Amino acid sequence: MLLCIDCGNTNTVFSIWNGTEFLSTWRIETNHKRTADEYYVWLTSLMMLHDMKVRIGAVVISSTVPRVVFNLRVLASRYFDCRPLVVGKPECLLPVAPRVDIGTTVGPDRLVNTVAGFDRHGGDLIVVDFGTATTFDVVAPDGAYIGGVIAPGVNLSLEALHASAAALPHVDVTMPEKAVGTNTVACIQSGVFWGYIGLVEGIVRQIRLERARPMKVIATGGLAELFEQGFDLFDSVEYDLTIHGLRLIHDYNKGLATA
Ligand SMILES: Nc1ncnc2c1ncn2[C@@H]1O[C@H](COP(=O)(O)OP(=O)(O)OP(=O)(O)O)[C@@H](O)[C@H]1O
Ligand SMILES: CC(C)(CO)[C@@H](O)C(=O)NCCC(=O)O
Numbered sequence: 001m002l003l004c005i006d007c008g009n010t011n012t013v014f015s016i017w018n019g020t021e022f023l024s025t026w027r028i029e030t031n032h033k034r035t036a037d038e039y040y041v042w043l044t045s046l047m048m049l050h051d052m053k054v055r056i057g058a059v060v061i062s063s064t065v066p067r068v069v070f071n072l073r074v075l076a077s078r079y080f081d082c083r084p085l086v087v088g089k090p091e092c093l094l095p096v097a098p099r100v101d102i103g104t105t106v107g108p109d110r111l112v113n114t115v116a117g118f119d120r121h122g123g124d125l126i127v128v129d130f131g132t133a134t135t136f137d138v139v140a141p142d143g144a145y146i147g148g149v150i151a152p153g154v155n156l157s158l159e160a161l162h163a164s165a166a167a168l169p170h171v172d173v174t175m176p177e178k179a180v181g182t183n184t185v186a187c188i189q190s191g192v193f194w195g196y197i198g199l200v201e202g203i204v205r206q207i208r209l210e211r212a213r214p215m216k217v218i219a220t221g222g223l224a225e226l227f228e229q230g231f232d233l234f235d236s237v238e239y240d241l242t243i244h245g246l247r248l249i250h251d252y253n254k255g256l257a258t259a
């Protein structure tokens with residue numbers, strides 16, 4: 001079985017692929033201090049709770065936090081007796097190389113989203129990921145990542161307001177009833193919610209103008225659903241996009257190794 005690990009700046013997602021489907025998806029806060037032993041105890045407890053008796057024989061990792069990769073490598077070698085495939089490392093090949101400025105390192109999550117989006121929808125695609133940052137990945141007709149947009153994430157924007165303005169409380173994001181807030185919380189919710197609707201609309205419009213062609217827009221990440229309701233922003237919302245891309249990249253590299 002294949003263990004797919006998607007490590008973001010806030011959360012890390014583990015998912016087990018049995019060759020046909022993902023059996024389970026579990027989420028843990030990202031923390032570079034967590035040891036391989038801690039990961040293993042957590043993982044095996046969840047497997048036992050779900051009555052899963054699986055043998056993991058391969059691991060694929062995408063990490064936007066370079067420091068956590070060390071302990072995840074130890075996890076793979078100590079407990080699963082394998083060398084993990086790490087997206088972004090030279091030994092991990094992609095079906096199509098990204099076309100960006102020389103010396104630029106593209107976030108591995110964005111490369112993975114590109115591969116997954118292209119597999120499901122083909123090229124001329126914009127993948128919007130609502131994570132710690134809100135990213136837009138632009139996929140060319142041949143499946144290459146050719147650039148995109150990095151905007152502050154929704155929760156990050158809310159935290160920044162609370163942290164920097166003495167009178168502004170911590171607020172959870174939600175869709176407000178009206179744009180005109182009649183109390184502080186409603187004002188903040190309006191600013192962030194309608195602000196992000198406008199941000200997505202504006203960025204997509206601008207990318208389409210620049211590319212001068214129709215571009216499909218798909219969304220992923222925990223908050224995609226919130227922005228999906230009632231608005232025509234996305235052609236589809238796919239929560240499993242990153243994990244799907246990890247599996248594809250693993251299969252692609254395995255195919256090359258055995259070819
Ligand atoms: N309605 C909601 N209100 C507030 N937060 C939400 C809501 N729905 C989902 N979330 C948050 O979205 C997050 C899941 O999103 P996702 O995994 O895409 O990004 P992340 O973990 O925040 O960032 P990263 O992937 O960069 O670590 C969860 O942390 C969850 O708390
Ligand atoms: C933008 C984030 C933080 C989104 O997770 C990540 O993809 C990243 O750290 N990227 C590196 C820079 C880039 O993608 O151009």
Ligand SMILES: [K+]
Binds near residue numbers: 109129131221242
């Ligand atoms: K993510």
